[in-house]
Amino acid sequence: MISLTRGRGVRAAVLALAVAAFTPAAAQAATDDAVVAASVGSELTMSAANPAGMTLTHATPGTTSGAVTVTSTASSWSLSIRDNAATGAVGNMRLTTDANQALENALEFRLAGGGAYSALTGTNQAVTSGALNDSKTIEFRQSLGATEDVIAGNNYDLTVLYTVIGA
């Protein structure tokens, strides 16, 4: 410090010498740099929680949402969605006890945050894209037909297939 007097400077020097004298020898030894190298491996992780169950009525469509998280070491990825079923009423929720009985209207989806709902089909439809680690929320909506006959207590389900390929 510029404003130090001579007396203070001497005291500082003595203190420095004392510290040096009491420091272990190992700390004074010459150091070698050990370089630890690492390269990022290639991986792709997809995870999603099952969306909560919906309650369907003729008056109000059932809505729910599910978060999908993709962790990729590739610079970008794209998420597509389709019905996991390949046959039957593809895109429509089916009675859990009889897959031949399906709801009249197709399940609809959209990326959270606006936009129009699209009907789920049996072919892949791009939903969104992202980069590296990202989480997206997808909203689902299921409406009943105006004159559709459904019985209270019946359970309907559908398996949503999320697709991300490391390409």
Add this chain to the structure above:
Amino acid sequence: MSPVRRVTEPPVAVCATGRYGLVLPGSPAAAAAANRSYGSGSRHPVVDSGVSRFVSSHLCLPLSLAFIAAAALQVSPPDAHARKTDRQPLALGGLTVSPGQLNGFAARDLGLGRVELHNSSPVTYRVEVAPALLAQARSGVATPDARPQAVRAAQRHMVSDTKSFVLRPGASKRVTAKLVTPTATHNFYGALTFHATPVTRAKQGASLNTAFWTGPGVLLRPAAKHTHSRASLDACFVRQAGVRQLSYVVPVRNRGNIALLPAGSVVVRRAGVKRVVSTAKLEGKRIYPRFVVDQVARQDAKRLLPKGDYVLSARMKVGRRTLTTSCSMRLAGPNTLASSDARLLELAPPLSTRGEPTPVQASYRNTGNITFEPRAQIVIRAADGAGKGKVWRTLPMRAARTAPHQTGRISGIVPELPTGGRYEFQLRLLDEHGRELDQAVQLVTQRPPASLRDRLPGWLLPALAAFVLLVALTLYRRRTERRRVSAANARIQRTAKRHTELRVRRMAAEGSSTHTINKETYK
């Protein structure tokens, strides 16, 4: 699947043997620590220094207690939960594929190594392993090609040692794959896909289950001396991406046998003026062989281009070659594309009678922002018989010119259809560049011409009406004529009588006797 487990909730102190250091809440290390607790097997390097060793050996327990207390304090405020749920979860239970991508050169009997699938979720999955070829959308999204012929082709080229297996929570499975048929002169752009479906399904109310289709892309080039880097640009066009947001789109077609990553930009000039008014960089999306991908550049939203005509020039470097294309753009307002868009409102079912022309009537709404007349055409196909689906004729229709948001009429006449049976009338609405704006289809069943018996009432009634009218007209004319004649006779008689009276008066005035007068009068 159970609800998502969030790793950001409690702070984590890691004091395990051989791993020293502190992991802060919300940090990647916390995520890694949480992953370890879920059995994901991920590893995160932690600081290992003398200080940390001292801290861990002497202060681990007190610090852990302090962190637990801090965690309790952090969770206790009522708004804590809301605050935490706003954060993006870094690690959820799911499926991890490693490696995520395989790159190299194609060769016969090429071993692709082992691909590991790890299940870090609490759900048991049934996994189907299948090779696939890649299908790429114009947006650039690559997905497994699910068409049967593509699936068969992929199975001819690639085989795996496992076709299906059950993957329990926390378990891993290694699958070995091999390329069989492509030689060094060929490429292979596909994927080794894992189609994972949950073994048990949720059965409460209307519920959705989650399945995954994932896997490493297998991107193999031909040997260097057999690579062809060829591409072409289709005509560029402009898309209204939002309010005052323009996107310039340049479709690039990969005609070579290796994946391409083009780079370039779009230059915007006023029509007829050389000065550049804007430049936008095209985003480089990878294009796999055989596919067309739209490369998009966005107009800077802060730089508003005023109403008028512009010329766009796109320049792209694809491989070693530089390609160019250009197109025009008309703006109806600042950064607002002149849009000649229209939607069909109604195509009235055409009534077709065998041997007679068929009139077609339709209406449309101008959904664009300029006044224009769309091009309309009708495509006629046979709907049954031997030539089902074959186009018989395409004819232009006349569409009225309409202002934005107004409704216009489309009309036209289809000449006599060749044979009986049903026809499909497809009305297409096109813009000035031939781009389809909308279309509608009606099935037309030709009716036989009406029989004489059916047509007789139709003829008889007008004929009868005409006869009655004619008779009425004749009677009216005769009556009018008769009246006219009698009126004329009466007038003559009145005139004669008046003349006689005048003569009598004159003779009386001249002094003639009454007898003479009478005699003369009746002569």
